[in-house]
Amino acid sequence: MSERIGLFADLHSNLEAYEACMTRAEELGVNRMVFLGDIVGYNADPVAIIDRIAELVEAKKAIAVLGNHDEAIYKDSHKQMNASANTAIEWTKTQLKENHIEFLKNLPLIVNEEKICFVHASAQNPADWNYVTDSMSAWHCAQHSGKNYTFVGHAHEQALFYQSAVGKLIRFAPHPGDEIPVLQHRQWVGVVGSLGQPRDGNPEACFAVFEPETEVLTFHRTPYDHFSAAEKVRRAGLPEDLANRLITGK
Template sequence: MSERIGLFADLHSNLEAFEACMARAEELGVTRMVFLGDIVGYNADPVAIIENIAALIESKKAIAVVGNHDEAVFRDYRNQMNASANAAIEWTKTQLQESHVQFLKGLPLIIQEEKICYVHASAHNPSDWNYITDSMSAWRCVQNSGKTYTFVGHAHEQALFYQSAVGKLIRFAPHPGDEIPVLQHRQWVGVVGSLGQPRDGNPEACFAVFEPESEMLTFHRVPYDHFRAADKVRRAGLPDDLANRLITGH
């Protein structure tokens, strides 16, 4: 069977969304998983998410990179995040054991393979957590990755940037479920969207599947019990706006 890579970003401690996406990935025949950072933050199940991903990595079924919310667990990010994000990180720290913190600390900032680069924010100065939202930020990313395919998270909305004949990176809004040919003669940046906190007005979880041999990329949306996830956020004493975001998708 040809390789199918599942791409998951910005999980943000959302166990309900994670379980729904893992089930869908299995249905789709995903053979390997890549977690593109921001494993924790915002939501109520950081321990379960870390332990699930650690087990997948240990069994050689997955790889992962670090995100800014993950790094905020062990570095001072209080001046770089809004009040709700900071509150969630401070709460997350109270839930984690030292082994969980060490797991996050051990994640690489960027992973480079033969034709693919995986990074949370951008291959351009990855530790600066730059967002890829337009042609210029996408161009900077591919210039620094040097790879045919670069897959990122950080920006919570799904997008695909492709290289035009003159080298400019053009933004494309993918439709969930459509197979998109991503041919190797161009460079591509795929923003896979947020599994754990979508922000495009649709509360369904995001992920993508890349098939290197057939050069196909498919973006997916997965319904899950976002009301339950939001209720857990409230019961944990986290800010109301974080629960509301799960319900509205904004």
């Protein structure tokens, strides 16, 4: 069976979105999973999300990289975040056991394979958590990864950057469900969007599927019970704006 890689980023402790995306990925024939950081933060199910991903990683069915919210669990880097994000980090710390924290601590910043780079933020100084949002930041990311394909999270909206004939990376807005030919003679940077906290006005969860052999990338949106996820946020005593963001997708 040819490899189909599921790409999931910015899960942010959203169990309802996670389970919906896992079900959809299985229907699509995904046989390898990559979690592109920010496993925790913002939402109400950090333990369940870490447990599920740790089990997949241990079984060699998935790889995961470190995100800035994951790092904030064991470092003081979250002091630079906004008040709601900071509150969610402090709450998440109260929920986790030592094995959950150790799992996050052991996540790599970046994973490089023969033709693919997986990283949460830009491959340019990944520990600085720079966003890939425009042609210049995508170019820097691709140059530092040196790979045909670089897949990132961090920015919560889906985008694809492709290398033009003169080397510049051009932004493309993918349409969910469309198969995009991503031929390896170019460099590509795919921003897979957020599974756990979309911010483009559509509350449906984001992920993508990459098929290396056929050189095809498909972005997906998956509906889930975002009202239940939002209610969990409220019951946990987390900021109201985090619950509202799940409902509005903004």
